[in-house]
Amino acid sequence: MLENNGQINKMMIILSKATLENVYAAFVLANGARMEGIEAEIFFTFFGLESIHKKKLPHLHVATVGNPAMHIPTMIGGLPGMEAMATKMMKKEMEKMDMPDVYEFLCMLKDSGVKLWACKLAMDMFHYTKEDMFEDIDGIITVGDFYKKAEGVGTHMLFI
């Protein structure tokens, strides 16, 4: 018999990357959890921090190199302007689907009750301060703190 009949009560999502496709994956999963009445918290670590860095979050890109599913040869994907072009195309498609931009999405997540945590170690490593970050983050915490917040029946943890 599964614990709690396998019901998911809380999603703890760790976002370690800032390529647009990964950021959106984390945000959609967190928002989708809240829409189903499931609690959700995101821990932003390493490059994931860029998606809550005020100056950097409007300029996130999709990765055109090392991503075979883009169907762009790696050599061409590395040419100047390719990332910007691919990003522009992707953003256009997302707007058509009613997807908000990164900043609006963060506001939506906060309004929906998602908790946003910045990783202390990564903040120190990148020399970021709280003032550099999206104004509504819930705090800067350690891995240990994050595990503590994950306690409870029906919690699932996801690394992106």
Add this chain to the structure above:
Amino acid sequence: MEKAICNTTIEVNEEGFMINFSEWNKEIGEELAREAMIELSERHWEIIEYIQDEHRKEVPLSIRKIGKSGVVDIKEFYALFPKAPLKTATKIAGVPKPASCI
């Protein structure tokens, strides 16, 4: 399947969403709200009416759209319909469950 409610029967799916919006009336809405443990206030009704209007216009619903509707913001929407607001509100409104991820 059929569901007996307010001295009548309505057609619902396995999640309890009404299949024929034309069968909905205010009394049924109130009963569905009671089942969802929600006491309907005037604010709730404003949102339910907005949802039904959008449904009549065949506009797909999402949390983002509700937030931009001018009727309610996302924070209040979650406060009025705690736990899965879009699902709960559409169920009470008698319209199909939105197939939206945002």
